[in-house]
Amino acid sequence: MNTIKVTINNTSYDVPANASILEVCKQVGVEILTMCHLKGITDIGACRLCLVEVEGVNKLLPSCTTKVVPNMIIYTETEKLKRYQRITTELFFAERNHMCAVCVANGQCELQELGYKVGLDAIRYPHLFPQCEVDTSHPWYVIDHNRCIMCTRCVRVCNEVEGAHNWDVMGRGHQVRIISDFNTPWGESITCTSCGKCLHACPTGAIWPKAIVQGQLNKNPGMITELVEKRCMKL
Amino acid sequence: MDKRKIFISPVTRIEGHANITLELDENGNVSDALFHVNEFRGFEKFCEGRMYTEMPTITPRICGICPTSHTLASVKACEMIQGIQPTYTANLLRRLMHIGQNLSSHALSFFHLSAPDFLLGYDGDPVKRNILGIAEKYPDIALRGIRLRKFGQELSERITGKKIHIMGIVPGGMAYALTEDNRKALLEWIPEATETVQKAIEIIKRFHEEHADMVNSFAPSPTLYLGTVGPNGEHELYDGKLRFIDADGTILQDQLAPSEYLNYIAERSVEWSYLKYPYYKPLGFEKGFYRVGPLARLNVASRMKTPLAQKEFENFKSMSGGKPVHGAFFYHYTRLIEALSDVEDAARILQDPMVTSTRIQHHGRWNYEEGIGSSEAPRGTLFHHYKTDETGKLLNVNLLIATGQNNPSMNRSVLEVAQQYVKGGDVKEGMLNRVESTIRCYDPCLSCSTHALGQMPMLIRFVDKSGTLVKELQRG
Numbered sequence: 001m002n003t004i005k006v007t008i009n010n011t012s013y014d015v016p017a018n019a020s021i022l023e024v025c026k027q028v029g030v031e032i033l034t035m036c037h038l039k040g041i042t043d044i045g046a047c048r049l050c051l052v053e054v055e056g057v058n059k060l061l062p063s064c065t066t067k068v069v070p071n072m073i074i075y076t077e078t079e080k081l082k083r084y085q086r087i088t089t090e091l092f093f094a095e096r097n098h099m100c101a102v103c104v105a106n107g108q109c110e111l112q113e114l115g116y117k118v119g120l121d122a123i124r125y126p127h128l129f130p131q132c133e134v135d136t137s138h139p140w141y142v143i144d145h146n147r148c149i150m151c152t153r154c155v156r157v158c159n160e161v162e163g164a165h166n167w168d169v170m171g172r173g174h175q176v177r178i179i180s181d182f183n184t185p186w187g188e189s190i191t192c193t194s195c196g197k198c199l200h201a202c203p204t205g206a207i208w209p210k211a212i213v214q215g216q217l218n219k220n221p222g223m224i225t226e227l228v229e230k231r232c233m234k235l
Numbered sequence: 236m237d238k239r240k241i242f243i244s245p246v247t248r249i250e251g252h253a254n255i256t257l258e259l260d261e262n263g264n265v266s267d268a269l270f271h272v273n274e275f276r277g278f279e280k281f282c283e284g285r286m287y288t289e290m291p292t293i294t295p296r297i298c299g300i301c302p303t304s305h306t307l308a309s310v311k312a313c314e315m316i317q318g319i320q321p322t323y324t325a326n327l328l329r330r331l332m333h334i335g336q337n338l339s340s341h342a343l344s345f346f347h348l349s350a351p352d353f354l355l356g357y358d359g360d361p362v363k364r365n366i367l368g369i370a371e372k373y374p375d376i377a378l379r380g381i382r383l384r385k386f387g388q389e390l391s392e393r394i395t396g397k398k399i400h401i402m403g404i405v406p407g408g409m410a411y412a413l414t415e416d417n418r419k420a421l422l423e424w425i426p427e428a429t430e431t432v433q434k435a436i437e438i439i440k441r442f443h444e445e446h447a448d449m450v451n452s453f454a455p456s457p458t459l460y461l462g463t464v465g466p467n468g469e470h471e472l473y474d475g476k477l478r479f480i481d482a483d484g485t486i487l488q489d490q491l492a493p494s495e496y497l498n499y500i501a502e503r504s505v506e507w508s509y510l511k512y513p514y515y516k517p518l519g520f521e522k523g524f525y526r527v528g529p530l531a532r533l534n535v536a537s538r539m540k541t542p543l544a545q546k547e548f549e550n551f552k553s554m555s556g557g558k559p560v561h562g563a564f565f566y567h568y569t570r571l572i573e574a575l576s577d578v579e580d581a582a583r584i585l586q587d588p589m590v591t592s593t594r595i596q597h598h599g600r601w602n603y604e605e606g607i608g609s610s611e612a613p614r615g616t617l618f619h620h621y622k623t624d625e626t627g628k629l630l631n632v633n634l635l636i637a638t639g640q641n642n643p644s645m646n647r648s649v650l651e652v653a654q655q656y657v658k659g660g661d662v663k664e665g666m667l668n669r670v671e672s673t674i675r676c677y678d679p680c681l682s683c684s685t686h687a688l689g690q691m692p693m694l695i696r697f698v699d700k701s702g703t704l705v706k707e708l709q710r711g
Contacts, residue, residue: 101400102296103292106292133284134284134285187626210627211600212288213288214289214291214292
């Protein structure tokens, strides 16, 4: 394996060439906040939480979609980055209707965990309070657009891992929505295989099984990673 | 002299926010009284469109005092939609948690909110007439009250990990089991809790003896009563059938399934309050006003389930020769009899060998479009009624809250007490405290979220018919 030398937060490392900054940071034990990243599916740099500073580059770069190059000097913990992470997190909460206390994912939610990590004690932006649909038409699962943060992990896992491509994205800006097939109720989808992978990929309480209530949700996004790795190994 | 009004705003040492308007005639005597609840929560509306299975999580947020009652009424409605029943152990655990909440609420009502009147006097210094004043003068009583609440909350915490807004009561049973260590730890509380409740009963009985005139004449209007009873008419809080009695104690309806409530209860709105006026349908508005809560539950019950509480129950029944006791003041005594029953019942359940079983949940899914559940909240019978579409999405939510059912009687009681104590336009702070304490008898939970400890300022304004301020008295 080809290795190259990079510097992360003033420490030098030998890391695999052709890897993303996020991958090498994880490898050497440097924590980077993520939301739309899920190991095993394609990274798209949508959430902007994993931004890093790279010396000589005049803008912040998403670490999940930026490859390391030799002698790259990377910073992951600057005040500027912390400020942006906090802003991004606040915007997640302000855009839709996130009520942790009554959410089925309370205690099992990556967005909630992120809020704790960035020290979210107030949201400085006006909440949009959009009227979002709760689609209960599927016999086993629910998708609540109030809790969706448009990470599109469900879209990618459905397309890349299950191969069904039930989920996709419709609309622009803050009116963007996850849709099933050509915007039909989930229960009427002709592509959904009801495999439940989107449920495990979803970082919040936006997709959950009908049969459970708060305290019983058991999401396992690592299962998707494991599945992909086993397929690559042709086990 | 012009017709004048007195506004008591806010009413203190209750849960939630309310105002009272007293209308005075030309002689300065009370001609009418209006009890206003001026908050709007909107739960029934914004729950529409959610999955019915979310209701046991959303509805406990209505109230920080009785979240378990809301959860129980809600899961029962969900279980009716699914057509399933909880396991035996889940029922035991739910009962324990419900007992814990009832104890905690009754302890709050007695020790924190009402005992200042009994121990420091209705005319005592308003600055000290609160739990802190009790802690200063009677530290043992204050500590016992606080610890009784702690025990109540531990009953939930040791099962689900949370004291308030509990999780884990789910359709079909429970999500968490009780461990043996936690069972033993809870059992250790029983002797102290029993002793505390008995001491509280001594205090209220002493007050009855020393102030018999006031106690017996305090808002004694007869009404109907509604409460939940077991199969043999025994006192019941968690699961049973409904019983209506009239003012003479005659049973009007017995062993009614809670799902039949709409056949017997109707509601009407009034223009001065966000709280609706429910009434017993067969007798119509006004004649059909009924009360719920501890006084109602003991009035409708034929017996208590536990020995010490049964002894007090017999004493309570003897006060009116076996007929219903109507005086609003007796809410305090009945609340304590229930607390005694709670502690005894908790001890019984904790000694049941099945209480630590891990068979805690039956599983179901949507089967029926409608579900109705009820439970006895500390303040009275509570109904949750959900209608869904065929996917389980809520189309309609009706929540009939205990305090709402006492609303007509609270209004009437305020008028009675105001007429008794406000005379000739001479308004003293102690008088206003008596009018407020009428509301405190019912221990209403108006917003079910806030607490006042007698620290809030009370403003009394005398205005003439044109709204011009004639006189102003301020406290706090």
